Amino acid sequence: MEMEKVYFCTKNEFKTNKAYNKSLKSSYPDLKIKRKGCLGKCKTCKQCPFTLIDGKIMKSETGKDLYSKINKRILKESV
Secondary structure (H helix, E strand, C coil), rough: HHHHHHHHCCCCCCCCCCHHHHCCCCCCCEEEEEEEEECHHHHHHHHEEEEEECCCCEEEHHHHHHHHHHHHHHHHCCC
């Protein structure tokens, strides 16, 4: 099953915004990678860096670690 949507919350203050979003967008132009105002996951958003991938939360300790996890998942699912 191929990944379809990756969403980042613009309100998340844990360094998940532009650098990771743009890096992912340029690395994977076929994926739908977007930033949205609020993803409705406020409890998670206040605690750590996170993203929604096809409606499921992926969270991490740091923004850099989250980026690595997303990359691994994309590569795994593209095989």
